[in-house]
Amino acid sequence: MRKMKLQNIRLAQFKNYPQANFSFVDGINCFLGRNGIGKTNLLDAIYYLAFTKSAFNAIDKDNILHEEAFFSIKANFEVEDKNIEMLCAVRLGEKKVVRWGGKEYEKLSEHIGKLPLVMIVPQDTDIVREASEMRRKFFDNLLCQLDQEYLKLLVNYNHLLKQRNALLKSFLEKNRFSADQLAPYDELMIPLAMKISDERNKLMENFLPIFQEFYKDLSDNQEEVAINYDTRVTKSFQSDFKGQHQKDFRQGRTTMGIHKDDYVFLSEGKPVKKFGSQGQQKSFVIALKLAQFELLKSTKNQKPLLLLDDIFDKLDDKRIAYLLKMMADGRFGQIFLTDARPERSKEYLKKIDTEKKFFELDLNRAY
Template sequence: MILKMLSLINYKNFESINFEFDDKINCFVGDNGVGKTNILDAIYHLSFGKSYFNPITRQNIKHDADFFVVEGIYEKANREEKVLVSAKRNQKKVIKRNAKAYETFSEHIGFLPLVIISPADRDLITDGSDTRRKFIDGVISQSDRSYLTTLLKYSKVVSQRNSLLKYFAANNTFDSITLDIYNQQLHELGTFVYQKRATFLEIFIPIFIERYAAISSGEEKVSLSYQSKLSENDLLILLEQNLAKDRILQYTSVGIHKDDLSFEINEYPIKKFGSQGQQKSFLIALKLAQFDFIKKQSKVHPLLLLDDIFDKLDEKRVEHIIKLVGDQNFGQLFISDTHADRTENVVKKISQSYKIIRLT
């Protein structure tokens, strides 16, 4: 899959701009604040129907404008595909494929597989479990439509159960029959999601460890583990065991919406004991493993976006990463950097065609 052309109108800092891309490597270079990351975000927007950096739609519209349009022309499976995302202030966003609008955005997820590596990924280490769950869910959803559908249904039932718990507290009442219906639904949907996550991580973790070893020359030992109460007990039993607690808290305190990933380096939490370079290497290995998994599942080379890849990494690790992504196992790359000479010196070492796009 190749992104041939990109057009932006009133997107973030761009009023109107068009790009034509090389089939292999495209480098956006320029000073901070010229919009390099915004272009990568526009490409992400076309794959996921939302911004990677700011999910609030109106804040992606250029100041003093009333709308934005992002359009991409792709080559996929030997045919041209046009994808357009547009939004007007105070109106619902629209995603179109070949001029036909999607009824639901979830139908589009996975059609244009993409992986982004950005300094913002550090949230995976520093933030709460919700961020790490979103990472797992995002990887699986790109190649498994049933997973995303089930996850959305599960989230809706959790909200309904939480509303019921609040109703019980506000009205000093209790209805076990209605609660049991929600519990059964959560059990069925949640068990499906748990099993999908567990199966995914069995495949994903060895790939991740191998990718980290390649980046770090095998100098550090890293681990990744899945933490879920469902590994200890059936969700239906867990919900019953935590009912008294849930009634006090007025929300559902157990389930797959509380799962987490544990990140460790040399058997210690990387959040506390990993250097900035080690943390960034860990995150890059996660994303490259994500790329490998999606490519295997979808039989398509995802687009790979490298935002500010050189930040906080020593030259040795950068060389390893560029060699990794420069081989034939990767498809089209998009790189942003503030130093044009540094970027060109690195990509010249890869036996692939490239294009340097200078922004001012």
């Protein structure tokens, strides 16, 4: 198994941190302190290192400390006995800079997948409860970490989709339709959509049995669960897509394609979104995230970084015990977790025989 460790992180004007330095252990790193102190922001800084963007604020300037002009995140990683420094820096009005081992990326997408990471946060139940976009985002995140080529396909498709939608909007505003103007977009988007859909289907073949095994453990083998990949990208997609022209014209946007796909979560044949209890939805989400972790680990031959935000407060005793058992069994690699109640974390983790480090956060002191 390939070894990767985040040794330290150094923040400058990132979110609510004017300056902060943290050094980490191989095992469990706990960020403790009252709500609003910056625990989740610290997890987000680690997430930023893996994805070159925030998990919560897509607009980079929103991650700069109030009234400042830039932020930077510096870190050192130990990768296969090599020490590699990473930098992410954003300055107002300038291009974002991301360097790995001193070399700046021309395209940020080249970095995705280099640092596999799984994050579990309280709002993850939105994956089950909210619109299809949340479920696509979850599985696309996994696919992009697994395969750089998939990321390129998705970026190209979304770029063309944006342009095609702008053209359709102009048709609607002028009340004038032109199939000839749409044709170049159709010819480029159709093969991309078919390839992306094929990759999503392949992922489900590998993902589903792993997910079902975790869910079985979490639910004491009481329920049969499934995930159906719902797409209109079929063998007749080329003609179907072109057959939507008039509908696209009337609505001023592209009404068919992989951006409309969904993943239907089922328990005993019924949609979990509509009929699942709160407990079932939480088990579904935990199983999804653990399956994501296992698939990344087996494919990359490397344990992903695991970020756990406020899990002791949001999960029930049964699901907490399950995660703690996995920690104790050594299933995970380096872990970063947050908790507003220090004594609770210390009590939960004291029985786990691994290196632990507790950071009691206070913005009035330097780190």
